[in-house]
Amino acid sequence: MYRAMTGDFILGMAQTLGIAGVVVDGVIRDVRGCKALNFPVFCKGTTVAPCGKAGMGELHVPISCGGVSISPGDLIVGDADGVVVIPQTMENEVLEKALERMKSEEQRVAKVSGKREEILRCIDNMLSK
Ligand SMILES: O=C([O-])CC(=O)C(=O)O
Numbered sequence: 001m002y003r004a005m006t007g008d009f010i011l012g013m014a015q016t017l018g019i020a021g022v023v024v025d026g027v028i029r030d031v032r033g034c035k036a037l038n039f040p041v042f043c044k045g046t047t048v049a050p051c052g053k054a055g056m057g058e059l060h061v062p063i064s065c066g067g068v069s070i071s072p073g074d075l076i077v078g079d080a081d082g083v084v085v086i087p088q089t090m091e092n093e094v095l096e097k098a099l100e101r102m103k104s105e106e107q108r109v110a111k112v113s114g115k116r117e118e119i120l121r122c123i124d125n126m127l128s129k
């Protein structure tokens with residue numbers, strides 16, 4: 001069984017210290033308490049097994065999390081669907097593309113919203129590709 005990387009006690013302290021959120025390349029515990037914190041936490045699952053504390057760790061060094069390389073200064077963005085890492089050097093390019101994508105999604109929804117014929121045309125179009 002995997003051991004927890006953290007639980008509601010440690011996460012509560014992180015929140016109080018002003019940390020914006022936590023991404024764990026592993027599992028956490030104390031789910032009910034973690035949810036009650038209303039603090040962003042991303043993890044692979046949950047467990048009952050407590051953490052095995054192992055030293056101080058390091059700050060401001062490149063890491064690998066979930067198989068993704070992350071350097072100090074990179075943006076970590078998460079929502080209900082998951083987490084992405086945006087390299088600092090690509091920040092503006094990714095933001096620009098994300099805004100374009102949001103706009104085209106809005107247009108796509110507006111085109112079919114409440115319109116049966118448009119929905120059928122849209123489905124035909126998607127299935128013909
Ligand atoms: O397993 C641990 O010691 C971590 C824990 O429960 C917590 O932070 O609440």
Ligand SMILES: [Mg+2]
Pocket residue numbers: 007008009029030
């Ligand atoms: Mg605990």
